[in-house]
Amino acid sequence: MKILAVLATWMVGLAAAGAGEISGYVSVEGRGFLHDALYDGQDRDNGSIAAQPEYYHEWENGSSFTFVPFARIDSADSERTHFDVRELNYLYREGIWFFRLGFGKVFWGATEFVHLVDIINQTDFVEHIDGEDKLGQPMLQFGISPSWGNVEVFILPYFRERTFPGEDGRLRTSRVVDTDDAIFESSSEESAKDLVMRYSNTIGSADFGVYFFRGTSREPLLATPDLIDPNDTDETRLIPFYEQINQIGADVQYATGNWLWKWEGYFRNGYFQDYFATVGGFEYTFFDVAGSGHDISVLSEYSWNDRDDGGMTIFQNDLFGGLRWAPNDEAGTQLLVGFSQDMEQHENALTIEASRRFGAHWRLIVEAWCFLNAEPSGVLHELRDDDFARLELAYYF
Amino acid sequence: MQSMTKIPVMAVVLLWTAVAWSAPATPDERGWEIAREADRRSSGYGDSTAHLRMILRNRQGQESERAMRIRSLEIEGDGTKSLCIFDTPRDVKGTILLTHTHKTEDDDQWLYLPALRRVRRIAAQNKSGSFMGSEYSYEDIATQELEKYTYTWLRDETYDGNDCFVVERRPVDQAHSGYSRQVAWLDKSAYRTWKVDYYDRKDDLLKTLTCKGFRIYQDRFWRAGEMNMVNHQTGKSTRLLWSDHTFGTGQNELDFERSRLTLIR
Numbered sequence: 001m002k003i004l005a006v007l008a009t010w011m012v013g014l015a016a017a018g019a020g021e022i023s024g025y026v027s028v029e030g031r032g033f034l035h036d037a038l039y040d041g042q043d044r045d046n047g048s049i050a051a052q053p054e055y056y057h058e059w060e061n062g063s064s065f066t067f068v069p070f071a072r073i074d075s076a077d078s079e080r081t082h083f084d085v086r087e088l089n090y091l092y093r094e095g096i097w098f099f100r101l102g103f104g105k106v107f108w109g110a111t112e113f114v115h116l117v118d119i120i121n122q123t124d125f126v127e128h129i130d131g132e133d134k135l136g137q138p139m140l141q142f143g144i145s146p147s148w149g150n151v152e153v154f155i156l157p158y159f160r161e162r163t164f165p166g167e168d169g170r171l172r173t174s175r176v177v178d179t180d181d182a183i184f185e186s187s188s189e190e191s192a193k194d195l196v197m198r199y200s201n202t203i204g205s206a207d208f209g210v211y212f213f214r215g216t217s218r219e220p221l222l223a224t225p226d227l228i229d230p231n232d233t234d235e236t237r238l239i240p241f242y243e244q245i246n247q248i249g250a251d252v253q254y255a256t257g258n259w260l261w262k263w264e265g266y267f268r269n270g271y272f273q274d275y276f277a278t279v280g281g282f283e284y285t286f287f288d289v290a291g292s293g294h295d296i297s298v299l300s301e302y303s304w305n306d307r308d309d310g311g312m313t314i315f316q317n318d319l320f321g322g323l324r325w326a327p328n329d330e331a332g333t334q335l336l337v338g339f340s341q342d343m344e345q346h347e348n349a350l351t352i353e354a355s356r357r358f359g360a361h362w363r364l365i366v367e368a369w370c371f372l373n374a375e376p377s378g379v380l381h382e383l384r385d386d387d388f389a390r391l392e393l394a395y396y397f
Numbered sequence: 398m399q400s401m402t403k404i405p406v407m408a409v410v411l412l413w414t415a416v417a418w419s420a421p422a423t424p425d426e427r428g429w430e431i432a433r434e435a436d437r438r439s440s441g442y443g444d445s446t447a448h449l450r451m452i453l454r455n456r457q458g459q460e461s462e463r464a465m466r467i468r469s470l471e472i473e474g475d476g477t478k479s480l481c482i483f484d485t486p487r488d489v490k491g492t493i494l495l496t497h498t499h500k501t502e503d504d505d506q507w508l509y510l511p512a513l514r515r516v517r518r519i520a521a522q523n524k525s526g527s528f529m530g531s532e533y534s535y536e537d538i539a540t541q542e543l544e545k546y547t548y549t550w551l552r553d554e555t556y557d558g559n560d561c562f563v564v565e566r567r568p569v570d571q572a573h574s575g576y577s578r579q580v581a582w583l584d585k586s587a588y589r590t591w592k593v594d595y596y597d598r599k600d601d602l603l604k605t606l607t608c609k610g611f612r613i614y615q616d617r618f619w620r621a622g623e624m625n626m627v628n629h630q631t632g633k634s635t636r637l638l639w640s641d642h643t644f645g646t647g648q649n650e651l652d653f654e655r656s657r658l659t660l661i662r
Contacts, residue, residue: 023487023490023491025487025488056662058662064662091660093660096651098660105514106514106659107513107514107515107516109515132513143656145651145654145656145657150654150656200656202505202654202655202656205503205505205518205521207507207516207518207655253517253518254518255503255505255518255519255520255521256503256521257503257520257521257522258520258522259520260518260519260520283520285520285522285523287520287522287523287524287525287526287573288525288526288575291575291597291598293526293527295523295526328526328527328530329527329530330453330455330461330529330530330531331530332486332488332489332529332530357486357488359461360461360462360485360486360487361486361487361488363488394488396486396487396488396490397487
């Protein structure tokens with residue numbers, strides 16, 4: 001926390017000197033769970049506070065410096081009390097090329113329910129199970145945009161491990177993922193470098209990208225300790241194992257009239273097996289419904305992969321449906337209701353997320369996740385009693 | 398050689414005087430001529446940047462404000478490329494709306510969401526929806542491409558001390574526009590738009606836009622400093638306050654590409 005105070009003082013100092021601009025948010029969050037905790041050690045509910053200030057400075061020549069630290073203090077889970085440098089980078093631009101050096105954040109993808117091809121940044125899973133929170137990734141990014149598209153090359157010199165809830169936290173597996181004991185296929189462990197190349201372009205009303213990734217997989221395989229050491233019979237832990245992979249991924253977004261078509265897919269060559277994964281779907285929007293000014297969108301996506309252990313992987317054969325409501329009011333109100341159905345395990349889940357602004361600086365987010373049906377053999381089984389509602393009030397400055 | 402070139406020049410001069418002096422035969426032709434002249438006078442700026450404050454006022458008189466920066470680039474033979482970068486409200490700070498308008502085809506539009514560092518394409522057909530909860534719809538704020546309407550000259554009239562043409566324009570894409578028609582007042586001296594009445598699909602008066610505080614830039618381009626859109630059916634209104642107009646800033650097409658949205662702020 002001392003580091004935070006120093007950073008905060010430094011940032012305010014810089015801003016006061018007129019060297020750049022400060023923005024960001026502070027928030028309070030409460031999560032209430034519908035059922036009693038299933039596992040020993042878990043607290044029932046939790047409250048937390050978080051801050052994500054952002055310092056940005058741009059020079060006359062268009063190059064810039066960005067610094068975005070993030071911190072959360074959680075009442076229940078010591079793993080969720082964490083600090084991260086989301087971004088700390090220098091960007092230099094000159095004509096058609098640019099490079100970025102430092103901790104950065106890059107998103108690739110088209111679909112809404114699953115982010116399959118997004119690979120540069122590790123998921124900050126302890127933040128939220130939706131997988132949209134990401135850890136800062138150290139990178140050297142080089143990009144060039146000739147007339148025939150955009151080419152980017154990334155060298156990622158250091159690997160970030162996925163975060164997981166600790167023993168006290170909800171939304172975890174029955175065995176706690178022991179993030180202090182991760183093992184790697186590469187003997188260089190976290191220092192193994194990743195290399196990524198991507199080509200993207202827009203042709204007509206379609207945006208697409210294709211990439212090749214070679215390096216450490218962002219998704220750990222979670223192993224019981226006895227698989228690694230037969231003498232280790234500890235039944236309270238899971239050990240994350242990070243394999244080396246080669247992956248070719250692609251994403252497409254296409255717009256026509258009221259339709260948006262989205263597709264993502266990848267082929268992965270890894271330690272255990274090679275497999276193909278894909279997700280695709282559409283979003284159809286009824287604009288200005290009956291002259292009300294409200295927009296209503298209907299979304300549907302289907303995800304599939306051909307992993308041998310498919311039954312135990314999430315999104316192996318899943319259908320998603322959603323409804324988005326945007327009244328286009330001055331409070332920027334948004335509502336998204338989503339439903340997922342596993343076509344093999346008969347598991348399903350319902351999510352509701354709504355938010356609106358109050359005044360010029362506040363935003364309230366209300367969210368609920370219900371694991372409606374979880375089969376003993378399915379992936380949601382361990383979360384079956386973790387239905388929760390989340391309330392977040394954020395102050396943006 | 399001299400005598401040969403003289404003939405076409407004479408023909409052009411004669412043709413020009415014929416167009417200038419004979420009133421177009423029908424109100425539709427006249428409406429088109431006026432719209433085309435207004436379009437001609439407002440185009441050719443190349444590229445520009447401006448600051449925009451948007452003040453939303455509800456029926457009870459409560460106000461809320463948005464601030465944004467607008468950058469635009471004319472594309473010869475096609476439409477306009479524009480960036481709208483939000484500064485306030487703070488929860489949407491850094492959000493960027495990128496629009497490529499086209500003369501006849503559907504426009505292309507993307508939204509950059511800074512929290513996720515994600516660029517989302519948005520459906521091209523969104524025209525009548527409100528822009529940021531204001532009384533302006535997406536079609537109101539988009540660059541008005543000449544080809545997207547048909548025109549009729551209605552009458553000449555004095556508005557606010559200016560001798561004006563009153564021209565009606567009807568959207569070509571009637572299925573997606575929020576309007577059946579618009580009636581615009583343009584002054585005869587500089588073809589500036591002073592007032593527009595918007596009629597909804599049932600042909601009832603929906604909104605009125607009034608413009609004032611015109612300033613000339615580069616000795617050629619008139620820009621309104623203040624625009625006020627009043628919704629007669631809801632009692633709400635939105636004022637746009639423009640400032641810091643600059644032209645010829647050296648922006649190029651690459652600055653308006655989807656792939657570059659993650660590099661700007």
